[in-house]
Amino acid sequence: MSQQHQEKKLQQEIAEYLGDHGWLHSETSAGYDKERALFPEDVLGWLAETDPDNYAKIVPPHGDDAARAKGERRILDRLTSQLSQPERDGGGVLNVLRKGFMVPGARRFSMLQMPPADDRNPRIAERYAKNRLRVVQEVVYSTRKADRIDLVLFLNGLPVATVEIKTDYTQSLKEAIKQYQNDRTPAGEPLLTPFRGALVHFALTDNDVYMTTELKGRGTSFLPFNRGHDNGAGNPPNPNGARSSYFWEETLQRDTWLDILAKFAYVNHQRKVDPRTGAETDTAQIRFPRYHQWRAVTRLTAAAREEGPGHKYLIQHSAGSGKTDSIAWTAHRMATLHTAAGDKVFDTVFVIADRQVLDRQLQDAVDQLVKATGQFQPITSGSEGSKTAQLIEALAGGVPIIGVTLQTFPYALSKIREQGGTFQGKRFAVLADEAHSSQSGNAASAVKELLYLNDPAAALGADGAPLVDQDGVLEPGADQDALIRMAAQADNGHRISYFAFTATPKAKTLDLFGTPNEAGENEPFDLYSMKQAIQEGFILDVLKNYTTYERVAKIALRGSDPDALSGGNGTGGSQGAAAASSSGGGAGEEVDVRRGTRAYIGFVELHPTNVDSKVDVIIKHYLHTVQPALNGRGKAMVVTSSRASAVQYQRSFQRHIEREGLPLKTLVAFSGSLPDPDVAVIGDGECPEVTEASMNSDVKGRDLASVFNQDDQHILIVANKYQTGFDQPKLVGMYVDKKLSGIAAVQTLSRLNRRMDGKTDTYVLDFVNDADEILKAFREYYQEAVIKTPSDLDLVSKQLEKLKAAGIFNTSEVDRVWEAWNNVRGKHSSLSPGLDPAVERFMDRWERAAHDDDAASRDLLEEFRSLLGQYVTSYAFFSQILNFGDPEYLKLSVFADLLERRLNAVLETETPETVTAEDVVLTHYHLEKQREQDLQLDEGEPEGLRGLTEVGMSRQAERERAAKTELVEKVNKYLGGLDASDDYKLARVDLWLSTLDGNESLRQQARYNSPVDFVHSPTLSMALADSVWDDSQLSEKFLDTLQKLSPKDLVDLAMSAGIYERLRRVG
DSSP: OOHHHHHHHHHHHHHHHHHTTTOEEESSSTTOBTTTTBOHHHHHHHHHHHOHHHHHTTSOTTSOHHHHHHHHHHHHHHHHHHHHSOGGGTOSHHHHHHHOBOOTTSOOBOOOOOOOSSSSOHHHHHHHTTOOEEEEEEEEOOSSOOOEEEEEEEETTEEEEEEEEOOTTTOOHHHHHHHHHHHOOOTTOTTTSTTTSOSEEEEEOSSOEEEESOOBTBTOOOEEOOOOBTTBSSOOOOTTSOGGGHIIIIITSHHHHHHHHHHTOEEEEEEEEOTTTOOEEEEEEEEOOOHHHHHHHHHHHHHHHHHOSSOEEEEEEOTTSOHHHHHHHHHHHHHTOBOTTSOBSOSEEEEEOOOHHHHHHHHHHHHHHOSSSOOEEEOOSSOHHHHHHHHHHHHHTTOSEEEEOTTTHHHHHHHHTOTTSTTTTOOEEEEEEOOGGGGSSHHHHHHHHHHHTTOGGGGBOTTSOBSBOTTSOBOTTHHHHHHHHHHHSOOTTOOEEEEEEESSOOHHHHHHHOEEOTTSOEEOSEEEOHHHHHHTTSBOOTTTTEEEHHHHHHHHTTSSOGGGSTTSSHHHHHHHHHHHHSTTOOGGGOOOSSTTOEESSOOSSSSOOSHHHHHHHHHHHIIIIITTHHHHTOEEEEEESSHHHHHHHHHHHHHHHHHHTOOOOEEEEOSSEEEOTTOOOOTTOOOOEEEHHHHOGGGTTSOHHHHHTSTTOOEEEESSSSSSSOOOTTEEEEEEESOOOHHHHHHHHGGGOBOOTTOOOOEEEESSOOHHHHHHHHTTTSOOOOBOSOOOTTHHHHHHHHHHHTTSOOHHHHHHHHHHHHOTTSOGGGGHHHHHHHHHHHHHHHHHHHHTTOHHHHHHHHHHHHHHHHHHHHHHHHTTTEEOSSTHHHHHHHHHHHHHHHHHHHHTOOOOOOOOGGGSTTTOOOOOOOOSOOTTGGGSOOOOBOOOOSSSOOHHHHHHHHHHHHHHHHHHHHHTTSOSOHHHHHHHHHHHHHTTTTOHHHHHHHHHSOHHHHTTOHHHHHHHHHHHHHOOSSOHHHHHHHHTSOHHHHHHHHHHTTHHHHHHHHO
8 A cells, every 4th residue: 555545544544534523524625715724615614604784794695696706805805904913913823713804894803703601601612613624635735735734723724733744654653844944844835834824834744743833944843742651752542542542532523623722722922132232022932732731621611610619639740741831721720610500610719839930820821811911919019018909909890810929929818718708708729830939039938838847847848857057047948848838738618729830749749639540549630740741851950960079989999999090909099090180181080991981070089069160070071071062152050059059160260260261151050148157267357248149240130040041151050949940951960069869859859850952961969868869759750760781981982993894984984974073164065975975885785685585784874874873872861970971982983873874864864773771770760750659668778770781782682682571571471379480481472383383264364364364263262262271281380370360361361472473484
């Protein structure tokens, strides 16, 4: 079956499904007006049916054909003109859907009937049912070329979405995205022009759905619109069809799709200010919900409508989930929520947040989603007295949504709980955003008041640790404890519902706000996990290059024995390391690990204790590893244990920078004032005080976070400030000199996880924490993993030699690519002469192997392609610690990266399966959300990640090992009660299956059917069931175990053990 036919088949399935479920269906674009980007029949039909009297003013019902055609053209032309206006002036599809359009001589025409809030008005429900949804296949959309879009979706004749379809049997999702990027440029195409045309564009395969709201050629970015699978990326298997079928069966269901268009889609406006020049830039972008955002808001709406006020909900959405939009959408829905009888569920919605961006986004969304004005009032500025007055005024005036801070909300809470007060009997929804920025300043004082509430024990966390540190500054997570104390207060009238949004809920938060599952354990009402956010590319895995100082030392020094250092014994070794740390260099600087290799970082001692020595380490690591990221714009954060320590770090950095003449700048952040830690007071003298302002004299009162955003700022030193709620995408490195555990560890390290173009790696060098403790903190949100074997220090050299031995490229080609790569004024095409010969050699061997059906040669070539990526990953990790001495290593890392990309592009595949950084011990703990509380954990350690010690394992060996591992797991699942070794069990299973070798019927079925069909064979099920009773070759104990299995389990075990392949071979 041809590729085009396969795609057309899926396209037809989707279109016919929609046609059978309330959509109008056009098999061709015959009725589509490509100049206007409208479906005129639906525009005119909608207006004539829902507003006949007004429509008749323009299109005379009893006029002749010419008069009617003229009136119809007037309507279509005026509508097209309005759509073509700038979005800020009321133009574009969203504005017209929400606000309609005018034609001189008639009243304003409405282009959408919003979903009814309740069941009281049958006329609105009747008009809502008349909304025309249409799916059009094979749309010839351009006036300049004959290109077609697979599906275009219309609402009342206005284009709202396009869909490009590829099937996984023919082309990948990547091809659908590339088609949009390369062939669907918006210039001169009204259907594809942002705001003017379709609101959203989907790339769809059998397995995945991705989307974008702005086409801009090759710079177009697509986001997943997937449901998620096992708390990770992708979609779950669908026993009844394609994994992506939820898109047309659920998302495009009439009411759901209209709900999304009416209550979710909006235009987000942002104003960005250059911190150096003050220049302002306005941007606008259509916001369309990702699947988990739609799911969470929709589920919360349904639960609140059914359950009413007086409940608590926990929404655990990771960083990168679009939490700000989710809160804005939820606030709007709660403010407009009615029961079926027409009663408002909540009189007022409070949104607790300390982020101005949330206020702006809420205002933006509410203004567009609600026609009435005055729907949202933020009370976040002014004195406390004026805020209180504003709050009372907003409550009394019935403002539906009120934005408050943690300082203001307790007063609101007391007023709404006041017996006999103005607000008695009214119902409230409280949406709480993670108050990360309340870690210091006035907001911190409010949290502290809420924590204590005359109860000193309230200032302790669940583990008994204080929530306020030695400097009186809040520890991360204190905001959750404050919210818990407020929400835990009695709500006898069941008038207040709490909706807590957080990426990292504490145990107490889960206890109070969680929803009981079938096992009786509390879990989040809705979950978008860190694992899914990482796998979908919204945030980076901050543990990827996490390592402790001790581990770095062991790698660089080839072990922890001081005798390994130059100097001969423990004492001499320490002195040799000290010499290596000096900036002057000298013989002690080289620590031979292998020929030509030396440690980049000079070590004073295994755990340096003085600030100057740590700063020396940090600067060297920063200059070599962190700063080069993002074209030299990589930034770092130093996390210190106290304000005094932060001051000492800042001064030490300044001394090093001045002494070495380094082009670096540092800032220090902390709250309040403290006695100068470097001044010794004599007698009754007063110690001078230092503040953040006095330590950053060049800042001159400007916002510290904005100043740090400048490209000429490099390192930020913090003391319990900016460890939470600080979004700086250019932050690449972190140096930790503070004990961290629990939520503080997760939130602090997560400052690194924000993505930006070109940012692929992060680095954490930890001076004081144990890796197992950091891992333990992340286990609350990720899968468990342990470090099991050390990494092979010679791995990079082995990989380099193996790549060269393949004979695909030569040294002169590597050098040529290196020169072109480093020529900043060179053309992009200048890379090709160095890469083309290697690509040609590879493809020549590839095609010959395919022609000769030479599987072994193909495996070797796949191994080479996989090894290219492995080398790039290995070199990236070890080069942050070691100087390999020979530039060949670095040159090959650039060449290997580019060659792998070229080969993948030529072969039109995604990156092949490789042994990745997830297998390099010390670089990447691959973790996933773990919510189940397994009481058996103490009985055995989980299998750990093994070090990357094998060079380019052949793909056949990889497959065989993976297959055996999977089979052992399956056999133990069913035969776990059998007291025998794994090898014995595998041998018994093989002997058991051999009894079916002579079954001619099964051999014929295996030969002429796919595994998917064969597994359902009644003959197979019956033969397996008979075999466990008739076989006399097997031990009684083994047969007894098999006899206890169901027929379905027997089939599952046999298929896993290769019965299908076995029968095909013997047949």
